[in-house]
Amino acid sequence: MSVEEVMKEHGFNLAASCAGKASFTKWINYKGKRAYISVHDVTGESFPTTLEEPVRVAIHDLKSGNEVEPGREIGSLSSYLESLQE
16 A cells, blocks of 8 residues: 555545645644644655654645644654554
8 A cells, every 4th residue: 555545535535736846734623723634754845655654744724825733853754654643
């Protein structure tokens, strides 16, 4: 199963900005406001391509795109996905 398929099972879609950055995103409600989670590789320039690579996860305001919770680095994409199950 590809990383994209695994992420889709967790409700994430592949997204790209006009600046050429790619990430996996998922819309959520955060403190009563519409927001989204972004999952990037640690460079912040692209999406993770394996379940073993480290990722950067952040929550952004849906309207402005500004981070509403500081991004954090997680040791691997699989670790992050496992934390969603808890």
